[in-house]
Amino acid sequence: MNILLLGYGKMGKTIEQIALERGHQIAGRIDADNYADLANLEPDDVDVVIEFSSPESAAENITYCLERNWPVVCGTTGWLNRRPAIEALCERTKGAFFYASNYSIGVNLFFRLNKVLAQFMRNYPSYHVSMTEIHHTEKKDAPSGTAITLAEGVMEQLPGKQRWVSNEPGKEPLPVGEDAIEIESLREGTVPGTHTVRYESDVDRIEIKHVAHSRQGFALGAVIAAEWLVGREGIFGMDDLLGN
Numbered sequence: 001m002n003i004l005l006l007g008y009g010k011m012g013k014t015i016e017q018i019a020l021e022r023g024h025q026i027a028g029r030i031d032a033d034n035y036a037d038l039a040n041l042e043p044d045d046v047d048v049v050i051e052f053s054s055p056e057s058a059a060e061n062i063t064y065c066l067e068r069n070w071p072v073v074c075g076t077t078g079w080l081n082r083r084p085a086i087e088a089l090c091e092r093t094k095g096a097f098f099y100a101s102n103y104s105i106g107v108n109l110f111f112r113l114n115k116v117l118a119q120f121m122r123n124y125p126s127y128h129v130s131m132t133e134i135h136h137t138e139k140k141d142a143p144s145g146t147a148i149t150l151a152e153g154v155m156e157q158l159p160g161k162q163r164w165v166s167n168e169p170g171k172e173p174l175p176v177g178e179d180a181i182e183i184e185s186l187r188e189g190t191v192p193g194t195h196t197v198r199y200e201s202d203v204d205r206i207e208i209k210h211v212a213h214s215r216q217g218f219a220l221g222a223v224i225a226a227e228w229l230v231g232r233e234g235i236f237g238m239d240d241l242l243g244n
């Protein structure tokens with residue numbers, strides 16, 4: 001497959017390495033610096049786009065690709081207020097769009113475990129649920145997309161929880177009401193991504209945690225999603241790829 005890398009930073013480079021190992025070709029490596037080169041690509045130069053850029057640029061990038069009828073696998077976080085418009089465009093153009101806040105298989109198992117645990121906790125209101133995510137200091141968005149997906153999983157299972165509240169050290173803490181899940185975002189060194197969901201009572205704590213050791217798991221999942229997406233039409237996510 002000819003893969004266009006839209007966003008060629010930490011993730012773009014890791015995806016390139018895995019795509020080449022799996023026998024694919026790189027149709028282009030587009031960054032903020034060489035964005036104009038995108039217009040030089042012919043429609044047939046690209047089989048699929050893998051988009052890992054920035055919260056500010058993702059929606060424009062996806063729009064451009066869908067309008068050119070290129071299937072898009074997007075991993076960029078922090079832009080989802082524009083998701084309804086992207087999905088409408090994908091339907092209008094009969095295109096293919098795949099999104100996941102986290103492409104690692106381990107995290108997607110963790111998402112399922114999170115929902116099962118939340119379902120168990122439904123009858124134990126003395127346990128207070130909260131989350132912590134830790135990432136490298138270059139991360140632009142907070143909370144992480146993964147933490148938001150985890151919070152959505154808990155809200156789906158615990159009827160009393162209807163929103164999440166994001167708190168970061170060094171910022172005025174926001175109040176967390178009974179109807180909210182606090183997400184604490186910490187930025188430390190080069191941490192690839194650590195997520196903890198905890199249920200705290202007066203007498204004990206139940207905790208589940210996912211620790212990424214590197215970016216390899218995210219990148220491999222994105223390449224597998226791209227292989228899966230080519231030839232399909234519609235809007236997809238990891239549950240479509242992984243099945244039951």
Ligand SMILES: NC(=O)C1=CN([C@@H]2O[C@H](COP(=O)(O)OP(=O)(O)OC[C@H]3O[C@@H](n4cnc5c(N)ncnc54)[C@H](OP(=O)(O)O)[C@@H]3O)[C@@H](O)[C@H]2O)C=CC1
Nearest residue numbers: 007008009010011031032053057075076077101102103218
């Ligand atoms: N879903 C998942 O599994 C994962 C998602 N992510 C998300 O992916 C995104 C990228 O992460 P990461 O690679 O670590 O970030 P980096 O900052 O390392 O890379 C982002 C790259 O995008 C480039 N860029 C900026 N604007 C544009 C534009 N308009 N078009 C194309 N490229 C552009 C930047 O260029 P320049 O440096 O010149 O500004 C930079 O090279 C983040 O939103 C992150 O949260 C990360 C890991 C896993």
Ligand SMILES: O=C(O)C1=N[C@H](C(=O)O)C[C@H](O)C1
Nearest residue numbers: 077101102139144145146193
């Ligand atoms: O910015 C990152 O690095 C990561 N971003 C994603 C997120 O916001 O959840 C996924 C992963 O945790 C790494």
